[in-house]
Amino acid sequence: MSSVAYCDAIRQGFGFVMESDPKCLAIGQGLWSPWYVGRSMDGLDRRFGKERVIDTPVSEGATTGIAVGAALHGYKPIVIHPRMDFMILATDQIVNQAAKWRHMLGGHCSPAMVIRGIVNRGGEQGAQHSQALHSWYAHIPGLRVVMPATPTDARDLLIAATQSPDPVLYIDDRWLYEWEEEMAPAADVDLESVGGVLRREGDAITLAGASYSVKLALDAAEILQTHGVTCDVVDMRILNPLDPAALRRSVRKTGRLLAIDGSWSNCGFAGELIASAVEGTRPDEWRAMPSRVTLPHAPAPTSKPLEAAYYPTADSVAAAALDIVKKST
Amino acid sequence: MHSTTSDMRLGPLADPQLFNEPLDLGNGATDALLGYYRSMLKIRLAEEVVADLYVAGEVRCPCHLGIGQEAVAVGVSSALRPTDRVYGGHRSHSHYLAVGGNPAAMIAEIFGKGTGASAGMGGSMHLYAPEVGFHGSVPIVGATIPIAAGAALAAKMDGRGDVAVAYFGDGACEEGILHETLNMASVMRLPVLFVAENNLYSSHLDIKLRQPLDSVARFARANGVEAELVDGNDVVEVARAAERLVRASREGRGPGFIEAVTFRWRGHVGPNEDIDVGVRRSPDELAAWKGRDPIGRLRSALINAKRVAPDSFTLIEEEIRTELRDAVEAARAAPYPPEAALLDMVYANGGQTS
Numbered sequence A: 001m002s003s004v005a006y007c008d009a010i011r012q013g014f015g016f017v018m019e020s021d022p023k024c025l026a027i028g029q030g031l032w033s034p035w036y037v038g039r040s041m042d043g044l045d046r047r048f049g050k051e052r053v054i055d056t057p058v059s060e061g062a063t064t065g066i067a068v069g070a071a072l073h074g075y076k077p078i079v080i081h082p083r084m085d086f087m088i089l090a091t092d093q094i095v096n097q098a099a100k101w102r103h104m105l106g107g108h109c110s111p112a113m114v115i116r117g118i119v120n121r122g123g124e125q126g127a128q129h130s131q132a133l134h135s136w137y138a139h140i141p142g143l144r145v146v147m148p149a150t151p152t153d154a155r156d157l158l159i160a161a162t163q164s165p166d167p168v169l170y171i172d173d174r175w176l177y178e179w180e181e182e183m184a185p186a187a188d189v190d191l192e193s194v195g196g197v198l199r200r201e202g203d204a205i206t207l208a209g210a211s212y213s214v215k216l217a218l219d220a221a222e223i224l225q226t227h228g229v230t231c232d233v234v235d236m237r238i239l240n241p242l243d244p245a246a247l248r249r250s251v252r253k254t255g256r257l258l259a260i261d262g263s264w265s266n267c268g269f270a271g272e273l274i275a276s277a278v279e280g281t282r283p284d285e286w287r288a289m290p291s292r293v294t295l296p297h298a299p300a301p302t303s304k305p306l307e308a309a310y311y312p313t314a315d316s317v318a319a320a321a322l323d324i325v326k327k328s329t
Numbered sequence B: 001m002h003s004t005t006s007d008m009r010l011g012p013l014a015d016p017q018l019f020n021e022p023l024d025l026g027n028g029a030t031d032a033l034l035g036y037y038r039s040m041l042k043i044r045l046a047e048e049v050v051a052d053l054y055v056a057g058e059v060r061c062p063c064h065l066g067i068g069q070e071a072v073a074v075g076v077s078s079a080l081r082p083t084d085r086v087y088g089g090h091r092s093h094s095h096y097l098a099v100g101g102n103p104a105a106m107i108a109e110i111f112g113k114g115t116g117a118s119a120g121m122g123g124s125m126h127l128y129a130p131e132v133g134f135h136g137s138v139p140i141v142g143a144t145i146p147i148a149a150g151a152a153l154a155a156k157m158d159g160r161g162d163v164a165v166a167y168f169g170d171g172a173c174e175e176g177i178l179h180e181t182l183n184m185a186s187v188m189r190l191p192v193l194f195v196a197e198n199n200l201y202s203s204h205l206d207i208k209l210r211q212p213l214d215s216v217a218r219f220a221r222a223n224g225v226e227a228e229l230v231d232g233n234d235v236v237e238v239a240r241a242a243e244r245l246v247r248a249s250r251e252g253r254g255p256g257f258i259e260a261v262t263f264r265w266r267g268h269v270g271p272n273e274d275i276d277v278g279v280r281r282s283p284d285e286l287a288a289w290k291g292r293d294p295i296g297r298l299r300s301a302l303i304n305a306k307r308v309a310p311d312s313f314t315l316i317e318e319e320i321r322t323e324l325r326d327a328v329e330a331a332r333a334a335p336y337p338p339e340a341a342l343l344d345m346v347y348a349n350g351g352q353t354s
């Protein structure tokens, strides 16, 4: 086994699915560029040919609709949106079309496809180049939404998404691209067998989230350890349909919950985590009120100090967790 | 004037070996021509300053430089007045500066300082100077095209003969919103000038890999919008086309469309030349396009015609360099926006929700 970075793991996932399924194709902006989507697609056009790895005009809506149509006729497209902010222009095809065709046409057809949306923020890029909109999309029945945190999941959830009979939104975060991990060889993955997992064990508090928030939680757990506080870190992995079992198990044990999300609070994923923990537990199992760490209720700024104040850090997560623990002991 | 009828290809305009001779000045007034020169040089030097600051690590926000494309904004702006309403995109330093946007406020904005054009809240891709007619730029490709048409609707209703301008690139013509807006502006006879800067590239992709035909003016004609295809590195030609189409709009004859063929000397984003990406973007191609330099061609023409003494150019350059040096110093010294700005600007009454 060798160590693989998250972005290379994504590329390995593409390699695996395109190798094993000749009907699988990748389409989106930047696929013939060495830098547009980091190195996460680098060389795939040379390996599988430009017929199957298709760079597109600046046409998010049509690109996604074309993928829906190809999916309805036996192909397995993976649409790549290099930035979630730009994917908004494809939202009709994702939400009104891909997610609903099976149900509204009587269960006879399904555009089984993958939409890959990349969260790409920081670096003073500002309000329209920073958004993490997973909560919007996870609201939609018929659209599976996955958010890998680790390199292995970056590869395996892409494989699972591609092999799913349903449309799946796969969201990766460029802040994770250099995270390295030893990985076992790739194999088929059944998405329905994937649920939340415990990434670290402790007993004072549960830190829960998905994607980069898991990384923050793990780093915060290290900090908390130095304060003598140990925590569970639950990686939700799949936002829709949400599987709250691991989360509830953990909360029953620790009695405390801090939900972490890299997007806004109102009607967001962190609130969903708290609600689903509360719904599956008894009041006497809680030792403290649950709480959440999210973005301030504002668009992303560009200015350096404002950007530094904007994003949660391992320190701010650890401080919020410590606050909950201290108030309830 | 280049083909304005049914031609859907750029033809010779896409060949950088051509159209690199000094400009044909016609009977243009020397003062006006020198004004174009000053404005183009200011844009060029300001963007070079930004590029250098980026290389030096002083500037971090993504900057899309339009070095080589200066004649488009300067030519178009010559037909505008401060009550017109100009909108831009991700590569809009030139659009902002050409209508008289303050370079110091632009540079401060790029530094993320509170004295910036958008109070340090937006960076290079979010410029704003309504006092001179620049009403905003944003980087979602195509997003300001209908917004400009809306500004034109408002101008039409105001009835004072003002027009709106939407600047965008050949890549933006691939978004459905351009086509929807052309259709609506046409049926509603809105006083809006669509300015397509066709620099033959969208990010790393050559237009030949993205569109079956390389002239985007075809989309305007398909919607009954009068279009002119011009050499975007000839400020005189751009100005003439803008003058004619803007006059038509002011007189209630509806929208116009300019396709200005040009080339950016730097990469898609940042200071590098990016000659390693794309199909045609080779060192030779870039060198050839530098031969169609919009500033050099005007300067040679003015010198050849003995209209301007060579040392006038030196003087202009020194003035601009001094202004830019002061702008950078001021931006360095300026404060960042206060942290409260993060929430205070979200809603009219601030952003506090609880």
Ligand SMILES: Cc1ncc(C[n+]2csc(CCOP(=O)(O)OP(=O)(O)O)c2C)c(N)n1
Pocket: A029, A058, A060, A086, A089, B090, B091, B139, B140, B141, B168, B169, B170, B171, B172, B173, B199, B201, B202, B203, B268
């Ligand atoms: C909706 C949307 N899709 C994609 C992008 C990424 N993007 C930024 S600039 C650009 C190229 C646009 O090309 P063009 O319109 O020709 O303008 P140019 O960069 O050549 O000035 C792209 C694809 C974006 N900002 N917005």
